[in-house]
Amino acid sequence: DAKTTQPTSMDCAEGRAANLPCNHSTISGNEYVYWYRQIHSQGPQYIIHGLKNNETNEMASLIITEDRKSSTLILPHATLRDTAVYYCIVRGAGGTSYGKLTFGQGTILTVHP
């Protein structure tokens, strides 16, 4: 699975958009970009994933660059409850990679009033 690089920490004001970047320059053609987050002491929570098109769900939007070497997770209106560690993960969709996630250090997002 491709390695990802994320900033160690970021701050965001409540009500503003939080934009979390991720670099994955070695991503291969069949690898997806997944985002999870982990709120203090809880298990990680799935947020969103994509292959090459931008994706949106009720939690967030995922913007993947055309060359697929980087992506941005957007929380459109951050709240205090969005304070968490956010993990960007790249992995294949099937075969021996099925379901196996490799977590890096993630980005600590702090949303402040």
Add this chain to the structure above:
Amino acid sequence: DAGITQSPRHKVTETGTPVTLRCHQTENHRYMYWYRQDPGHGLRLIHYSYGVKDTDKGEVSDGYSVSRSKTEDFLLTLESATSSQTSVYFCAINRDRNNEQFFGPGTRLTVL
């Protein structure tokens, strides 16, 4: 919460004792996983299962064994616990929809 429970939620044990952690799911998913999480390391995969009696190693499997005799239960065993196995252990299932993983609440294990 995807119907995943872990037991016990907290355990303190002594070096050299055997420990078994249980992960139970109510949704009949095929894939189940055990991770450990330590400060400075994020989550690391210990073992995973792709069906009853079908298991495989993850990146940090030494010192751990697993068993899956029925779909709903995935057991993680530390045959002889060591202090380096003090950690928070998370179980996860893989839902078919979007291949997303759902995690249990975690088990905090302390080996003295």
